[in-house]
Amino acid sequence: MTTDENMVTAVFGVSALCIFLFPQSKYFSPLVLLEANLYASCVAFICVFIFPTTYLGIPFALLACVVGMNLLGCMHPPAAFLSIFIVMAGTASYDFALHPVLVDSFVLAIASLANKKLMDRWGVKS
Numbered sequence: 402m403t404t405d406e407n408m409v410t411a412v413f414g415v416s417a418l419c420i421f422l423f424p425q426s427k428y429f430s431p432l433v434l435l436e437a438n439l440y441a442s443c444v445a446f447i448c449v450f451i452f453p454t455t456y457l458g459i460p461f462a463l464l465a466c467v468v469g470m471n472l473l474g475c476m477h478p479p480a481a482f483l484s485i486f487i488v489m490a491g492t493a494s495y496d497f498a499l500h501p502v503l504v505d506s507f508v509l510a511i512a513s514l515a516n517k518k519l520m521d522r523w524g525v526k527s
Contacts, residue, residue, distance in 0.1 A: 406501050408486040413505045415479045420513045424520055428476055431510035437477030438506040441466050442498045445487035458488040 416438075419429045427433065444465045445458075452458035462484040470476045487497070 405487075405490045405492045405497065408490050409483060409501060409505075412479050412483045412486060413501075413509060415482070416477070416509055417512070419479070420509060421516060424513070424517055428478065429513065431513045433475045433477050434510050434513065435503075435506050436473065436475035437470050437480035438483060438502055439498060440469060440473065440475065441480035441484040442487055442502045444469065445484040446493065446495060446498070448484070448488050449491055449493050455488055455491070459485055462488045 416429070416434060419426075420434070423429055445462050448458040448462040448465070452461065463481055466481045466484045470480065483502070
């Protein structure tokens with residue numbers, strides 16, 4: 402794994418933990434997870450291109466992420482940190498949004514759906 406991929410591993414670890422701890426939360430539903438992570442990565446890429454330093458890029462990426470996710474109705478708290486890590490790494494490739502961001506988000510979304518189905522089948526209330 403590259404250094405950029407190592408930085409975002411923490412974000413997906415937190416997302417995975419929250420998915421299994423709070424399976425009924427609207428902040429950690431599969432669709433919200435996909436939307437928020439893709440939105441956060443796109444915002445971060447724009448901030449990397451626009452701002453010459455991370456000192457300017459990080460606050461604008463965080464602000465744009467939180468406001469945008471709130472307006473779009475896809476608030477996912479770890480996604481805000483994803484944008485910070487992408488700006489810190491200075492990742493300027495949109496391919497990064499496909500792999501690892503989209504692929505890992507898709508895997509987490511499938512895990513979330515499977516967890517919800519198993520919880521429903523076993524009658525576990527959360």
